Amino acid sequence: xxxxVTAGRLxxxxxxxxxxxxxxxxxxxxxxxxxxxxxxxxxxxxGRAERAEHAAPTAAWDKxxxxxxxxxxxxxxxxxxxxxxxxxxxxxxxGEEIRxxxxxxxxxxxxxxxxxxxxxxxxxxxxxxxxxxxxxxATRGAPVHGWVPSDEHPAAEVAWRSVPFTPDEAVxxxxxxxxxxxxxxxxxx
Numbered sequence: 001x002x003x004x005v006t007a008g009r010l011x012x013x014x015x016x017x018x019x020x021x022x023x024x025x026x027x028x029x030x031x032x033x034x035x036x037x038x039x040x041x042x043x044x045x046x047g048r049a050e051r052a053e054h055a056a057p058t059a060a061w062d063k064x065x066x067x068x069x070x071x072x073x074x075x076x077x078x079x080x081x082x083x084x085x086x087x088x089x090x091x092x093x094x095g096e097e098i099r100x101x102x103x104x105x106x107x108x109x110x111x112x113x114x115x116x117x118x119x120x121x122x123x124x125x126x127x128x129x130x131x132x133x134x135x136x137x138a139t140r141g142a143p144v145h146g147w148v149p150s151d152e153h154p155a156a157e158v159a160w161r162s163v164p165f166t167p168d169e170a171v172x173x174x175x176x177x178x179x180x181x182x183x184x185x186x187x188x189x
Contacts, residue, residue, distance in 0.1 A: 003104055004105070005101040005102075005104055005105045009101070010098065010101060010102065010105070013094060013097060013098050013101065014098060016094055017091060017094040017095055017098060020087055020090045020091040020094055021091050023087045024084060024087035024088050024091055027080060027083045027084040027087050028084050030080050030083075031077065031080035031081055031083075031084050034073070034076050034077050034080050035077055037073065038073040038074070038076075038077055041069060041070070041073055042070060042073075045066035045067075045069060045070055048063075048066055049063050049066050052066075114126055114127070114128065114164070114165055114166065115127045115128075115129065115130050115132070115133040115162050115163065115164050115165075116162070116163045116164075116165055117133045117136065117137060117160065117161075117162055117163075118155050118158075118160070118161040118162075118163060119137075119140070119159070119160055120156060120158075120159065121154065121155035121156030121157070121158070121161075122156075130162055130164070133162045134147055134162070137160045137162075142159065142160045147160075147162070
């Protein structure tokens with residue numbers, strides 16, 4: 001089964017990856033802040049504990065409070081580190097999925113057997129590859145490097161447009177390949 005990945009899906013996945021990276025940075029900042037607070041409190045609590053050891057018997061209570069606070073800070077730091085690790089793993093998984101889908105998209109684009117060249121919205125010619133269609137259109141006045149991804153404009157409003165399609169053996173006809181905006185191309189004449 002061939003899976004065609006649209007530019008929109010790739011864009012959403014890229015946005016999701018960027019959100020995961022942003023979340024990982026936020027979690028890292030929270031962990032750093034918690035660690036800083038933790039170290040500051042440990043320093044303060046250590047000083048208090050040392051003073052308490054030299055003070056009256058009531059110092060035992062201060063030490064217990066300090067140890068309890070230290071325990072809470074360690075738990076918070078561990079929780080934030082776990083969150084950071086989970087966010088980093090999610091970002092790595094999303095990045096790998098995007099790379100895999102980009103590879104599938106490139107493979108799918110290479111497997112398109114025919115390209116219909118439209119001129120002013122009307123069928124003009126059929127070519128074996130997109131490069132062949134571009135080269136032919138260039139002989140008719142279209143710029144060689146002027147091809148851009150298709151957009152929402154009707155085909156009649158665009159000088160040149162390439163549309164990939166494939167034979168449908170079941171009906172002895174042709175079927176258009178579903179093309180996202182990133183796969184169809186337009187050229188300006």
